[in-house]
Amino acid sequence: MRRLLDALYDGAAWLAALFMVALLIAVLLSILGRQLHFNIAGIDAYAGYLMAAAGFLALAHTLKRGEHIRVTLLINALRGGPRKALELWALAAAAMLAALFAFYSCRLVWQSHAFHDMSTSNDATPLWIPQLAMAVGTVVFALAFIDELVLELRGQRARPASGEVLRNE
Structure with missing residues (x-):
């Protein structure tokens, strides 16, 4: 199960990286279009979709690598039982909030599909398509928080080294 979850987090991160490369290409095409006087309809909207997809799909991988910003002033002052x-x-509160975020993201995709919501920009993209990356990203993020909670309950959660904590706070 551990390898499957780690592969899921890594796969989402690779997909996020792919979307970032696609975002770079979309921005470069937009710049070239302005310089060479041609227009690709909807390129700005697609760049926004790609940016959102990259951000949401990277959430779980970032969490599992300890790169999310944490305020550890209080927790570093505690030891033993109170710290745990x-x-x-x-982690329980974060897992619950992430699960709610995932639920409502998936619900938004379903509603956009059911109501045939379309982008109001000139690309006229069905909105459920770009929203799908958000839903997938939030579901994987919720799984990552649940995974962290289970690891903490089992006493198997990795603790950052003292110098390692400083790089993201």
């Missing part, structure tokens, strides 16, 4: 209790509370 606070970690468990924070």
Whole structure:
């Protein structure tokens, strides 16, 4: 199960990286279009979709690598049981919020598909298509938080080294 979850997080990160490369290409095409006097309809909207997809799909991988910003002032002052209790509370609350975020993201995709929502820009893209990356990203993010919570309950959660914490705070 551990290898499957890690592969899921890595796969989402690779997909996010692919979307970032596609975003770069879209921006370069837009710049070239302005310089060479041609227009690709909807390129700005697609760049926005690609940026959102990259951001949402990278959430879980970033969490699992300890790169999300955490305010550790209080937790670093605690030791033993109180520290573990606070970690468990924070992870449980985050897992619940991430699960709600995933639920409502998936619901938005379903509603956009059911109501045939279209982009209001000149690309006229069905909105459920770009929203799908958000839904997938939030579901994987919720799984990552649940994974972190289970690891903390089992006492298997990786603790960053003391110098390692400083790089993301």
